Amino acid sequence: xxxxxxxxxxxxxxxxxxxxxxxxxxxxxxxxxxxxxxxxxxxxxxxxxxxxxxxxxxxxxxxxxxxxxxxxxxxxxxxxxxxxxxxxxxxxxxxxxxxxxxxxxxxxxxxxxxxxxxxxxxxxxxxxxxxxxxxxxxxxxxxxxxxxxxxxxxxxxxxxxxxxxxxxxxxxxxxxxxxxxxxxxxxxxxxxxxxxxxxxxxxxxxxxxxxxxxxxxxxxxxxxxxxxxxxxxxxxxxxxxxxxxxxxxxxxxxxxxxxxxxxxxxxxxxxxxxxxxxxxxxxxxxxxxxxxxxxxxxxxxxxxxxxxxxxxxxxxxxxxxxxxxxxxxxxxxxxxxxxxxxxxxxxxxxxxxxxxxxxxxxxxxxxxxxxxxxxxxxxxxxxxxxxxxxxxxxxxxx
Numbered sequence: 343x344x345x346x347x348x349x350x351x352x353x354x355x356x357x358x359x360x361x362x363x364x365x366x367x368x369x370x371x372x373x374x375x376x377x378x379x380x381x382x383x384x385x386x387x388x389x390x391x392x393x394x395x396x397x398x399x400x401x402x403x404x405x406x407x408x409x410x411x412x413x414x415x416x417x418x419x420x421x422x423x424x425x426x427x428x429x430x431x432x433x434x435x436x437x438x439x440x441x442x443x444x445x446x447x448x449x450x451x452x453x454x455x456x457x458x459x460x461x462x463x464x465x466x467x468x469x470x471x472x473x474x475x476x477x478x479x480x481x482x483x484x485x486x487x488x489x490x491x492x493x494x495x496x497x498x499x500x501x502x503x504x505x506x507x508x509x510x511x512x513x514x515x516x517x518x519x520x521x522x523x524x525x526x527x528x529x530x531x532x533x534x535x536x537x538x539x540x541x542x543x544x545x546x547x548x549x550x551x552x553x554x555x556x557x558x559x560x561x562x563x564x565x566x567x568x569x570x571x572x573x574x575x576x577x578x579x580x581x582x583x584x585x586x587x588x589x590x591x592x593x594x595x596x597x598x599x600x601x602x603x604x605x606x607x608x609x610x611x612x613x614x615x616x617x618x619x620x621x622x623x624x625x626x627x628x629x630x631x632x633x634x635x636x637x638x639x640x641x642x643x644x645x646x647x648x649x650x651x652x653x654x655x656x657x658x659x660x661x662x663x664x665x666x667x668x669x670x671x672x673x674x675x676x677x678x679x680x681x682x683x684x685x686x687x688x689x690x691x692x693x694x695x696x697x698x699x700x701x702x703x704x705x706x707x708x709x710x711x712x713x714x715x716x717x718x719x720x721x722x723x724x725x726x727x728x729x730x731x732x733x734x735x736x737x738x739x740x
Contacts, residue, residue, distance in 0.1 A: 357383030365439040393671030397460035405577025413570035424556035525718035534685035565648030584608035606726035609661035620650030621712030628705025
């Protein structure tokens with residue numbers, strides 16, 4: 343109904359205003375409320391970004407796009423603490439939020455000036471001009487629409503109405519989507535528990551100063567970079583292999599019809615190795631810290647854990663777009679909801695677990711559920727297409 347641009351601009355504007363307010367704040371209550379507003383604002387942009395990928399990238403090439411986007415989302419917890427620690431130590435904590443205000447203002451300006459509308463329900467395949475109020479001020483920077491040949495047959499017509507935030511919950515009623523989201527949510531929970539441990543126990547055990555405490559987050563960032571460079575190509579390669587296996591054509595211009603395409607097999611066929619890599623690395627990380635091994639060992643295991651989890655995220659999110667190609671942003675919003683709830687629970691109990699049963703057993707408990715993710719991915723690969731096609735047939739009959 344509204345397109346992608348307005349949905350980008352509104353939450354990002356809230357994020358900018360929240361950062362300015364936090365930087366000027368002296369009240370704890372106001373600080374807490376503004377932090378909630380800040381989180382709500384920036385989380386909305388993640389879902390829209392996956393919607394844009396679904397608009398502009400065909401299924402055969404989405405792997406590289408999703409990998410690039412996931413890199414930005416998952417490396418923030420790695421480089422953010424380092425940069426924040428430097429600013430807090432030098433200029434004071436308020437400059438963390440002044441920097442975020444400046445950066446978000448620049449992104450807002452770039453969106454207003456250059457980002458075109460991509461929603462298929464508004465511009466079709468990009469050949470149809472969007473409403474004047476939803477056009478960039480400098481339209482020729484990014485793939486402008488062709489005024490001379492608008493193709494109205496490419497518009498994905500949707501019923502107009504007021505946005506319903508509960509649709510993110512409705513998505514979970516689909517079994518194939520629920521299985522994929524749950525598997526990814528478990529891996530994100532493991533990721534957040536590991537990152538949370540870095541800022542507490544690990545710093546105390548190895549007696550790290552503020553700068554060193556920031557540097558220990560870098561292995562995760564490095565692993566995300568390596569995964570971005572490799573996994574995007576692997577995801578797209580798997581798609582081509584499965585298409586060839588079943589004798590299905592690949593259309594990189596108009597995109598492929600996924601209604602009968604085994605997209606679950608294409609996205610899940612190579613996900614098991616990185617899932618088990620993450621599981622064993624997480625367990626090993628816990629016992630390495632428990633026995634006070636040399637700092638390089640847990641950091642290497644942090645790298646391999648991040649490499650496995652980031653690669654799984656790329657496969658997981660690419661599949662989520664494929665099986666929800668009519669509402670990719672809504673599906674990602676649902677995934678964000680589930681994974682953030684699970685991550686909040688993990689970060690809330692991780693220190694109590696470490697204090698109660700020790701570092702080794704705590705991360706054995708956190709690493710073990712990766713096996714559940716692997717099992718869910720296997721279930722999705724084997725039976726996901728039946729659930730998806732059956733649900734679509736049922737909906738069509740209704």
